[in-house]
Amino acid sequence: MPVVAYVDGEFFTDISQAKVSIEDRGYQFGDGVYEVIRSYDGKLFGTQEHMARLDRSLKEIELDLPPGMDIDAVTAVAREALARSTFASALIYIQVSRGTVPRDHSIPEESRSTLVVTVRPFTPATQEVWETGLAAITLPDQRWLRCDIKTVNLLANVLAITKARRMGFQEAILIREGVGVTECSRNNLFIVKDGLCLTAPRSNWILTGITRNFVLRLLAENNIPYEETFFDKGALLAADEVFLTGTGNEVMPITKIDEQLINEGQPGPLTRRIAELFREFVQKSI
């Protein structure tokens, strides 16, 4: 089945035909922002939340949508791309960059933003993988000071996940000097200690995940105690349970960190419950 791509008003079924200029500022400066939305049963999940975050990211870097487009128009493109793909389970990637202008660092007075959307089939982790949980390595958080903006500048994340994988781990847990454990290279992070869930607070140090926010809402609704606070590596390694959250992974246990097993290498009971609550929530929402 073809991957669907969209570039500035045109849909493509052959992704190699979908092209952007070498002078696009997204390519030259990483001057752009993005979103990734998941579809379940052919329906987008969390659209409003993802689009609100895209809108915020755009505003934070003073980037306009292409002329004549607003957030609703971008949502319509994402929906149409998904419908054209015919994929039931897909990841919809949406990127806005500052367009094609002769290379100069400062934001140009005038430019026409580039909107790119791709839809790729997505196979979620199997139950067997979930039951095994992921192994994560701790690494220094080397990102910039505005991790709250979902920009296409992902070099520090790229280097972290690459290092993790080369060492045989599936995720990197990032630790910011003087701050504490922030999140993972591509997911947010939660720990559980004595029945209390902890996750880093909404701040410039993390990308505030849509999945994270839904999980916090579910914790509140189900009277599961939680705190949004930074914690250090000692607390991470001493946790009863650790799990990550993200659009693709939903709620996924981490059962090994560095060389240490968490909960004897098994998904913990609270992780199991929260994952179940999240799956029910998705089914109710789509």
Ligand SMILES: Cc1ncc(COP(=O)(O)O)c(C=O)c1O
């Ligand atoms: C650095 C980082 N943190 C967290 C997340 C999880 O966010 P979401 O739940 O919105 O997918 C992502 C997702 O791409 C990410 O890149």
